Amino acid sequence: MKKICGGLVIIIVGVLIAAIIFKQTWLWVLLATSAAIFIILSVIDISKNEPQSNDNSIREYPTYQKNDGKAFELFIDNLLRTLSSEEYTVLSDITLEVNSQQAQIDHIIVSIYGVFVIETKDWAGLISGTWKDRTFVQELDFNYNHYDSPIKQNEWHIKVLKEVLGYIFCHSLVVFSANSTLNIDAGKYAWVGHFCSLISAIKEHKAKILSFGEVNKIVRLIQEHCCFKKAI
Numbered sequence: 549m550k551k552i553c554g555g556l557v558i559i560i561v562g563v564l565i566a567a568i569i570f571k572q573t574w575l576w577v578l579l580a581t582s583a584a585i586f587i588i589l590s591v592i593d594i595s596k597n598e599p600q601s602n603d604n605s606i607r608e609y610p611t612y613q614k615n616d617g618k619a620f621e622l623f624i625d626n627l628l629r630t631l632s633s634e635e636y637t638v639l640s641d642i643t644l645e646v647n648s649q650q651a652q653i654d655h656i657i658v659s660i661y662g663v664f665v666i667e668t669k670d671w672a673g674l675i676s677g678t679w680k681d682r683t684f685v686q687e688l689d690f691n692y693n694h695y696d697s698p699i700k701q702n703e704w705h706i707k708v709l710k711e712v713l714g715y716i717f718c719h720s721l722v723v724f725s726a727n728s729t730l731n732i733d734a735g736k737y738a739w740v741g742h743f744c745s746l747i748s749a750i751k752e753h754k755a756k757i758l759s760f761g762e763v764n765k766i767v768r769l770i771q772e773h774c775c776f777k778k779a780i
Contacts, residue, residue: 620670651708
């Protein structure tokens with residue numbers, strides 16, 4: 549591009565000299581045309597060389613490169629912070645150990661609308677399974693991989709949690725990153741979806757079933773039995 553612009557400058561100078569000497573109208577027209585082309589090419593060259601912004605803040609989640617469960621958990625952690633702290637208490641990265649039973653729970657939300665237990669999965673490809681299956685199938689790059697059902701995983705998490713809380717209804721949610729296509733029948737046993745629908749799925753529950761006192765008690769019980777906790 550720079551060579552072309554340089555050549556145009558030489559042509560423009562030559563035509564300008566000729567137009568002054570010979571005073572021909574067509575030479576002035578040629579001069580104006582050459583100058584216009586030079587300006588257009590210069591603008592194109594400048595726009596090409598402008599530095600590209602590396603700001604990805606407007607993107608909701610980065611393009612998939614490899615399974616990175618911890619990064620996705622942190623992303624969901626930040627997403628859950630958008631919930632009102634007056635209505636929802638969020639606990640993340642919870643490991644409970646009760647009566648020799650252990651469960652690592654990605655996120656627990658305690659609110660007047662109930663207790664929400666969230667399992668996160670950063671899986672790519674087509675994910676297939678039902679609430680009855682012990683394993684889910686991942687179809688990716690013409691390969692088929694089998695993983696423990698996240699619905700069953702969350703059932704275990706809730707079972708251990710109830711050892712701490714006693715009988716209390718818990719909402720089971722399994723959230724996937726945008727790298728996956730879901731072919732899942734969760735029945736009535738869990739909500740399963742992509743992260744972009746997670747907040748609305750939580751807010752769908754509007755019936756107040758716990759008092760603020762009960763919420764505080766539940767949070768305290770979880771923290772007392774927690775090996776490691778992070779409260780938002």
